[in-house]
Amino acid sequence: MTDASAGMRYSHAMPATEELIHQTLAKTLLAGRLAPGTQLVETRLAEIFGVTRERVRKVLHRLGHERLLDVVPNRGAFVASPTLDQAREIYEARRIVEGGIVGRLAGRLSAAQIAALRAHSAREKQALRQGDRAVSIRLSGEFHSLLAECAASPLVLRQLQELVSRTSMLVAFFEPAASSECACEEHEAILGALAQGDTGRAIKSMHTHLSLIETRLTPRAATPLPLAAPEEELKRAWAAAQRGQRSAGKATPRKAAKR
């Protein structure tokens, strides 16, 4: 998810089962479906995913490196407990990076790009007017990704996507579950400044926009989601991931070919 495609070179045909496990776990974590603090035991995950412990181990350490898990040397891997301080850090980083993006984009966007962004913004407004909250939230997030893509910098895009991922994990815990979408007027303000090439105003708009989102986070500590047994949650996610995977010739031939 974070760097599945941009990271290692698994471009050619490979048993991507390890990659699939990583995606599954990352997606589950990012959706906030696991209670913070719960330990992910290697052997347990190994039998859930039907692989050896070493495989799980590598994935766990990688997720720790990506800050989605807290991995403590001789203790294990735990679901990260996001704090409001961390949230502030993430939003500050987004202000800087996304401010840099619009600062680079101001006055350099092609007419086609501006049109595409305007069209996206219009879709946002329509979804909002129709009260379609799920679509509205998705489109609001995509606006920022779209902006990052316009910058055409793979390195910055990767970094921003990691920040956005962690943002989504945050809102899963702190958001009051009401009005979590961006106000699309703010997006339009950014767009207007960009089209005019007004660098200063574009950046200021982006800064205040992100700050407004940040203030919506509430410091409640209790986890708002059901959070049943982590085992069941992971089993379900794994089954879905495998189902979504196209038939790659072999479904689950984990220990078939042996001596």
Next chain:
Amino acid sequence: MTDASAGMRYSHAMPATEELIHQTLAKTLLAGRLAPGTQLVETRLAEIFGVTRERVRKVLHRLGHERLLDVVPNRGAFVASPTLDQAREIYEARRIVEGGIVGRLAGRLSAAQIAALRAHSAREKQALRQGDRAVSIRLSGEFHSLLAECAASPLVLRQLQELVSRTSMLVAFFEPAASSECACEEHEAILGALAQGDTGRAIKSMHTHLSLIETRLTPRAATPLPLAAPEEELKRAWAAAQRGQRSAGKATPRKAAKR
């Protein structure tokens, strides 16, 4: 080096030998002392560093994740061969990120911070006037790090340091070995705009500054450094690292004042 301190939680006393190996390899790679394309064989490194192959293996994969090595699944780890395209990507990313930093900093710097930056700039100018090239290069790079630290965002700081690291690897290969330091007038221009709170001008200064550095890279492919036997080079680096480790009782003196 890239995320040695900010990454895993090895805060308490640990046999940091694995971490030390990572630092040693990273530093050697970053300095460009290894010819691009040379393979780093696990068993060979294992006996050089006096550890088991698995240790080396982990470090190698980590360096691959950090893009300092090209690690190909069933082939091995190779010293990355930087291309001019990659160089362009890195400098574009730095324009965006560092543009974001100055955009965030403009008009928000304290008098003390401005004074510190001005003092640093003065040191740069003095070193340049005295013809002290080594010091001059180091100070020029530190100016950018200093700016990033003023932004007080650990996430952005980490990202930028990775970019700066890769930049230093690039110049080791492409730089014509003459006048590789930043022109300190450009730094002063950025500083002036920052002090005045002129966001647009600060960003523009930063953009042109980085672009100017980028144009100094020459597309020669031959490696300019001696590049003796990689074995000897690594043995030397390892011995130096172990020697330096002896006296380092606590933390490295690289960290400055935090918040």
Next chain:
DNA sequence: TGATCGCATATTGTGCACAATATGCCCTGA
């Protein structure tokens, strides 16, 4: 002579068994 196939070898990948470590429980003593 040149191209191709097959084998030998060097290198990476992985499962397994065991070691190291932390945690929680129970037992003891006042």
Next chain:
DNA sequence: TCAGGGCATATTGTGCACAATATGCGATCA
């Protein structure tokens, strides 16, 4: 009843042996 220490156990860390894979070289044939 509670504090403290030691043992049992659950979990992670690591070395090793073997399997899988790619590469290079040489033999063979047209």
